[in-house]
Amino acid sequence: SRNRSLPEVGWVMLIRLKYSKTAAGRFISHLDMLRTFERIFRRAALPLAFSEGFNPHPKISFGSALAVGITSDAEYLDVELQKEIEPDKTLEDIARCSPGGINILELKVLSERQRSLNAQINMASYELRIPLTKEPEEENVRKLFKDLLDKKNIFVSREGKRGIKQVDIRQGIYALSGAIEKNELVVYMEVQTGSEGNVRPEEILLLLVKNGEFLEEKGFQINRIGLFIRDAKGARTPLE
Numbered sequence: 104s105r106n107r108s109l110p111e112v113g114w115v116m117l118i119r120l121k122y123s124k125t126a127a128g129r130f131i132s133h134l135d136m137l138r139t140f141e142r143i144f145r146r147a148a149l150p151l152a153f154s155e156g157f158n159p160h161p162k163i164s165f166g167s168a169l170a171v172g173i174t175s176d177a178e179y180l181d182v183e184l185q186k187e188i189e190p191d192k193t194l195e196d197i198a199r200c201s202p203g204g205i206n207i208l209e210l211k212v213l214s215e216r217q218r219s220l221n222a223q224i225n226m227a228s229y230e231l232r233i234p235l236t237k238e239p240e241e242e243n244v245r246k247l248f249k250d251l252l253d254k255k256n257i258f259v260s261r262e263g264k265r266g267i268k269q270v271d272i273r274q275g276i277y278a279l280s281g282a283i284e285k286n287e288l289v290v291y292m293e294v295q296t297g298s299e300g301n302v303r304p305e306e307i308l309l310l311l312v313k314n315g316e317f318l319e320e321k322g323f324q325i326n327r328i329g330l331f332i333r334d335a336k337g338a339r340t341p342l343e
Contacts, residue, residue, distance in 0.1 A: 128204020
């Protein structure tokens with residue numbers, strides 16, 4: 104994987120980019136996203152820094168990978184440059200060279216070496232929109248979330264190298280709420296993500312559908328609202 108910490112020496116400028124992934128780009132895989140940004144940066148004539156070795160590649164580090172089919176309002180990547188650039192002009196150049204499905208939002212020059220984004224980001228927020236099979240009572244909606252949050256353990260099945268294993272995701276669910284809007288249940292969640300642990304929004308979706316008889320299993324939408332660095336002081340975005 105190219106999602107690794109950047110070397111401690113040999114860099115001139117490190118920039119952090121914020122972008123969104125729209126409905127038009129939701130089926131771009133993580134690997135294809137990396138290749139897409141390599142092409143964008145070359146078209147924008149960025150002075151990319153490359154790794155050493157037999158097969159050198161641009162020094163690009165992404166945040167938490169986004170599953171195929173999910174849109175996002177806030178994704179991040181770091182890229183190392185061999186020369187200094189003018190941030191505002193570079194942001195315009197990158198945006199101009201980006202294909203449909205990707206919107207370039209912000210660019211920040213980092214003043215010092217940092218851990219990789221994947222090591223820093225540890226919380227994600229999502230919005231789920233789940234179609235209704237029938238209009239539920241408000242009490243039933245409240246009970247759906249309360250019953251889930253009252254559990255001490257929530258085990259989900261995941262496929263690993265040694266087969267199917269049970270993973271307890273309860274401690275990684277930081278916030279979970281929802282409300283009925285028109286013919287949908289709109290769910291907001293804050294969950295753990297990153298190298299220390301990960302709660303997948305699809306897992307929460309399946310739990311809600313399983314326990315909510317008024318929810319439709321098909322036709323749902325998942326959008327990642329944000330990625331955050333969470334610690335004892337609170338949560339902040341990677342650009343703060």
